[in-house]
Amino acid sequence: MKRILLAAIAALMLPLCASASAPATIRISTDETELVLQTAADGRLYQTYFGDCLKNEAEAASIAPDGSEVYMGSGFEDYFEPALGIVHNDGNRCTVLRYVSHEKKSVEGGTETVIRLRDEVYPVEVTLHYVAFSKENVIKTWSEISHHEKKAVTLFRMASAMLYFFQPKYFLTEFSGDWAEEGKMSTQQLQFGKKILDTKLGSRAAMHVSPFFELGLNAPAQETQGDVLLGTIGWTGNFRFTFEVDNVGSLRVVPAINPFASDYSLEPGQVFTTPEFIFTLSHKGSGLASRNMHDWARRYQVKDGMGSRMTLLNNWENTYFDFNEEILARCMKEAKDLGVDLFLLDDGWFGNKYPRNDDHAGLGDWEAMKSKLPNGVAGLVAKAKETGVKFGIWIEPEMVNPKSELFEKHPDWAIRLPNRQTYYYRNQLVLDMSNPKVQDYVFGILDRLMTENKGLAFFKWDCNSPITNIYSPYLKEKQGNLYINHVRGVYNVFKRVKAKYPDLPIMMCSGGGARCDYEALKYFTEFWASDDTDPVERLYIQWGFSQIFPAKVLCAHVTNWNHTATVKFRTDVASMCKLGFDIGLKEMTPDDLAYCKEAVANYKRLEPVILNGDQYRLVSPYDCNHMAVVYAAKDKVKATLFCYDIHPRFNETVLPVKLQGLDADKMYRVKEINLMPGKKSSLLQDGKVYSGDYLMKVGMDAFTTRDMNSRVIELTAE
């Protein structure tokens, strides 16, 4: 497209350009990857290279810009998707940015490059930030937009960043599905034009498509080979990824807040900070890309990313809303018997004038329901202490049922239209988090529970409704700011919670796995990946989410979904992530219960390997009737292999499972664990010692074909 045009435009612009005589080369590098940016004679900044680190400085600076402008404005010579769109005070919609300066500074884990750009006609500035994490090979980037025009300008495009690729072919893997079908993977080749992945759910990132993608360069993303870009945006609201292939076959990737219904009014002097776009480029397939992302997330992004996690028993699928103190005391006792750390009380514990006995009433009234819980939350915390387990509680503080005292007092705190009939999603409305008073109120819910109930050890923070009836009584004529300011209001509350309770573990939940982004994870220790706990479906869901998130943040609970799967199969599936139970133990046979206790004990012993080790996805459920994943400890002394036979097939040929991530020179003892009481392992290799070399090249006969089956195998270097 612009390749020919650029020279002519550059010549035209030359006299206006302050930096024309001294071109700047900016190298943004991790230990593996490098992004080279270069000013051209027109004073604008272009991406000239993105790939393996270049060895020679002079050569890196010698690559001629080809029109791939780093933060493309709009309304000038480019015909494709811009990064930035502004309506200036005079109604003009054109913005063209020129390079001003850049600087580098050391930050935890790497180097931050800060680049200043400015429009030469309008007083508009953009600052680009790139943090390159050297060892993890991850780059995180975001932008700041500001201006000094007389009045507010309107932003109609506000990308976090832009990346360009020039390859023969591009293959996009998306993670799209629905409620209870989160993280479903599918791949398509990108052709000329745009492929857009976006959401308009307001209060969450996802439901129909998750905020991350894989881009296979020249070939579809594969597990252990090929060039793959893994990217994600940290925004708990409407996002949009635009992938656009232009007329010369170049691809631009534009991660951004979705501009839908968000013509943002930006006041003079105010800084608009975009969400972070986080990416890693792997030359060895998506497996390595995921491990890079997992390492980075644990070290630098997730709340208490390096800490351990609590196993738990939840009562949601066991009791739903139907419980009292006696039933909960029994659940706590069951948690203790299982050997988990915590009992988690779910929805239905609050509301008095409008008791929360189903999902039609009570949201907003966070007082313990006297009829169910005469001794309040404090009584439950005390009971848990007496039983010997920790106590956690469910809240959904950003929401309100119209049947609530809160709504009676503050109808103007809910997002809803003043002039149309209200549409209710799950019988509730979203509180207007752009309103600082609402932020105070929402923070106060958790804060009061913590203050009044010493010993409260865990929260599940839910968000079940997308924003519907989009209108904020607070923002009045600035409705274009609502989707964005709402999310910022949510972050203000998350920040206050983290500042006051830095060590409090909190599970993020959103009607299943709809809140699954790395900005929210700065404030949460884990998230609920899906309401679908059918273990077969979970194999796919966890495979999908594992592309981007470490096992440590993915909550997986053993439930009664899919009775055809044994308790062992269900528990082995949940043991691949952050293990919990959401089931009544009285429904279990004594053998199942004995098995579960042992599985919990094994999980606790192996937690450092599963939650902090390197994950290698070995056999994909998308490719066959089986699935296998191994976690190897960083020092390669221990590993845990999980194998699943999903659908028994007559006479199916199954291949040995070849491990990865072991030390070829170490000798490993193989031991099948998580066996049902009285059962002996039928694994040929059980109890024997093999070299890592053998296990990775020859492998183990870990799959079976007769029944739906699962195996957990511990490997210990001797």
Ligand code: GLA
């Ligand atoms: C959502 C969550 C569930 C449960 C219910 C309670 O659907 O995903 O796990 O907490 O809310 O209403």
